[in-house]
Amino acid sequence: MTNACYFTVFKAFNFATGVARQSLSSNCNLKSPFKCSFRKMHMEINKESDSRGALIVLEGLDRCGKTTQCSRLLSHLEELGHSVESWRFPDRNTGVGQMISSYLANKSHLDDHAIHLLFSANRWEKRSLMESKLRSKTTLIVDRYSFSGVAFSSAKGLDLEWCKAPEKGLLAPDLVLYLDISPEKAAERGGYGDERYEQLEFQKKVAQSYRTLCDSTWKIIDATRPVEDVEKQLKQIVMECVLTCQKGKPLSQLWEN
Template sequence: MIYGTCITALKSLSFRALVLPNSLNFQVKLSSKCSPRRIRMEAGNLSCSIEGNKKESRGALIVLEGLDRSGKSSQCSRLVSYLEGEGLSAELWRFPDRTTNVGQMISAYLTNASQLDDHTIHLLFSANRWEKRSLMETKLKSGTTLIVDRYSYSGVAFSSAKGLDIDWCKSPENGLLAPDLVAYLDISPDKAAERGGYGDERYEKLEFQQKVAEHYKVLHDASWKIVDACQPIEDVEKQLQEIALACVKQCQQGKPLSSLWST
């Protein structure tokens, strides 16, 4: 014998109602993003619930940017170790990724072993990021936080410092994943030039780095945090830990992924 019927109608939402036996519960999952988290109704001994989509936890995409010799590589390694110590899954990524075929062409250019047109090398840098996009998204959705040493901002800042149109430089980056946090290690070009190893690669020239610094300023947006890279290493490290951990927690709470320069 049927004891009850559960029929529900929500504004701009429809689904089939089922007739169920006494004391039986059922759930209907909704795909509508604007649906309520949970609605529960009871009719006698019959109850039904509607449960909307839950926001999915994911890893954070955290990028460290700055001039050459600003300390990015060292701080990236330290930050990964810190996050792992907090029980989080984290990986260190670097761009350019010189292990790929495209990356090897870039490496030859940066070490002055080859010569390329400015437009060509810019597109190679972008292609190097694109060949990692799919894996990057997979890692993030699996819960792994990526700490990235340089990203699209470097490509645009360096190429536009050569005189290329900044909108043209941004164009091939459209559709790449947008970082959840960009930590810019701020140091004057003069101070950076005093650090060890300066001048080993093509772009490590003081006058050029000064131009790059100016073009970085144009790229600042809401995702950026400026960190004084002239502080003691430990102070820089602590500040990065604080802002990175806050970012990771936000992504664990369901912050959606977005695309770079999509608007």
């Protein structure tokens, strides 16, 4: 697939999103004698129907412990009887994901802009299923999401706002857990260096990009502590989020403003 194809896909995403928004806006402005009644009926729907699963994202540098903690959170919520699934991006089982996997394993080479759009497309591939799962009251524990895509690409020198643009319209997490560890400490952990991005100097740039993206809604977790201590802290934070979503917290989109 050529770079032109990637940008064509990107433009198609923007076009489709624009059409959907225009359609929604038109439908909302229709004059109807039943408009007020419909709104009243909607507000009278049992609160239970608004209950949903939580979208919980774990972020951080390579080898910070995300995968381990995702697995432990999954087991914890299952033991409590919650419907829960563990997801990971990139999802290497999709067509786009297989291209990304080849790139990360240094088996192929792509322009930095092209691989960024592929990572974004990989998340868009799962967007509809993600919303369906959440509305069916399944909580998703996600290992990396849009923030990783933006942090890693901007660390290569790409414009931050350009990197964020194709992510707009994806679902916004209810909770972002950032496992904080220095690049030097992460480099000491087993398996470091197996993939393309696991290089100390580059990870330092990624850490700086993450600091730019971090806001007050993120929870910063000291990932240098013992695994069990990190797990205990995460469990408490996650349960609060899950209960909030069960009460009917509305879904929102990334970087709406």
